[in-house]
Amino acid sequence: MRARFAAFAACAMLSAQPVFAATESAGSLDGVTIIDRLDVNDLAAGAVQRFWFRAGMSPVGQPWLVPVVVVKGGQPGPRLLLTAGIHGDELNGIAVLHRLAAGIDPAKLAGTVTLVPGLNPPGLLQSNRQWTPDWSRSAPNLNRELPGKEGGTAIADFAGRQWSRLIRPNADSAVDLHTQSRGTAYMMYAFASTPRTRRMAELVAPDIIKMDKGERGTVENTLTDDGVPAITLELGRPEMFDDTMIARAEAGLINLMREMKMLPGNVTAPPASLTVANDIVAARARQPGWARLLLPIGSAVKKDQPIAEVRDAFGRLLETVAAPADGRINMITTDPRVAAGDTIARIVWWSPDPACQNGC
Structure with a gap:
């Protein structure tokens, strides 16, 4: 009787712990699997896999599909999350992730790189910084809405599904890629908020690092506050692919992966010209x-x-x-x-x- 009670108590304790479900398939589109949840831990090692993540439904009853590429190394290691396109007019980061997805050899990788080149499909369709699923004149900023809330308003549900089913379960460290928005331009510029994220930013080798407490609801700050070191990397001008900026960001992210022991090769020191500001x-x-x-x-x-x-x-x-x-x-x-x-x-x-x- 005591043994049965002990077993029941143990089961009850286990059921009380938060557990992320395995990757959940929901069909396919042109040979690419559609998923409702991603858990990179249950994917095959030594392979590149592509998915459509279903981030919610549009006002006409069709799903918003977010592209995801997972490069899982042949050896265990950290999980690095790289995201871009949370603002729909900020495009350089998408090209950076495309290049990394094509260039990282899983046989040489220790750990997993999850790349999300387009977090905001409605904004990208409208070439709009905001989240624009309909005609609203007061469209919200998706990068102020995390962690969101599944089952809440349309924007809260969209952000909540991304946070709980895609972003948070698959990240030990993260970099969110941006540019400035329409009518403006940045240097290659990183935001950091802790000693570890400052080190991450230095390794990516921007022109300027801004130590910054940040904004509530951003990818960077929501992850960092939840124990996942994350930085925001700004890459120049909007509405274009700048090959020089893209190549610099790609090289910087590879350098970060080398420091994390995910890729072989020597780690390059930050440039002497780097400005750190607060x-x-x-x-x-x-x-x-x-x-x-x-x-x-x-x-x-x-x-x-x-x-x-x-x-x-x-x-x-x-x-x-x-x-x-x-x-x-x-x-x-x-x-x-x-x-x-x-x-x-x-x-x-x-x-x-x-x-x-x-x-x-």
């Missing part, structure tokens, strides 16, 4: 008009140094926009049409305040 300020136009930058992106600037001019419809000078702080220009407007209060450039620098060590 604070940021915007230089803004006070008047509407036509803006022309006086300095290129990446320039080092001193406080009150002229960085742009704004002219009226006749070309007459309205104002000179000055740098609000010493630092380096990490973002610029690429659209010369500006309204009063619009950002012309952003400048990053290092604050000595101890409270800002991991971001002000």
Whole structure:
């Protein structure tokens, strides 16, 4: 009797533990399996597999399908999650993941790389930063909605399915790839928030690392807060494939995988030119008009140094926009049409305040 009771108690304790189900197949499309849940632990080692992940249903009753590539090494090791396209006008990261999916040899890989080149199908279809499944004039930002909630509103359910069935169960570390959005451009620029994520960012070798407490609901911060070190990697301009930026990001992610002992090869040290910052300020136009930058992106600037001019419809000078702080220009407007209060450039620098060590 005691043995039976002990067995029952043990079963009850086990059933109380959260358990992720194995990969769940839900059909196929053009020979690619459609899944409702991914667990890379139950996939065959030494292989590349492709899936459509069903992230929810559109307003016309058809599924939103998210592409997933899993490269599972012949040897056990870490699980690295790489995502792109959570903003539908930010495309460079998609090409980076395509190149990695084609270039990583599973026979040489220890661990698993899960690549998701297109988290936001409706936004990608509309070439829109936001999540745009319908005509809504107030479309939400999917990268502020994690971890979401399955069975909630449409956006909460979409985010919740991705978080609980795709993202969180398959990540020991993660990199979320972005660019700036329409009308603007970044350097190759990484966000980090902890000592480990700063190290990850250094290995990827961007031009600038911004230590940043981040925003609630992002891939990066939601994972990091849940114990999975993650960074955001920004790759220049939107709405294009920039081959130079794509190649740099691919090389940087391979370098990260080498440091994680996932791939063979020597780890490259961060470039001497790397800028690490923990604070940021915007230089803004006070008047509407036509803006022309006086300095290129990446320039080092001193406080009150002229960085742009704004002219009226006749070309007459309205104002000179000055740098609000010493630092380096990490973002610029690429659209010369500006309204009063619009950002012309952003400048990053290092604050000595101890409270800002991991971001002000």
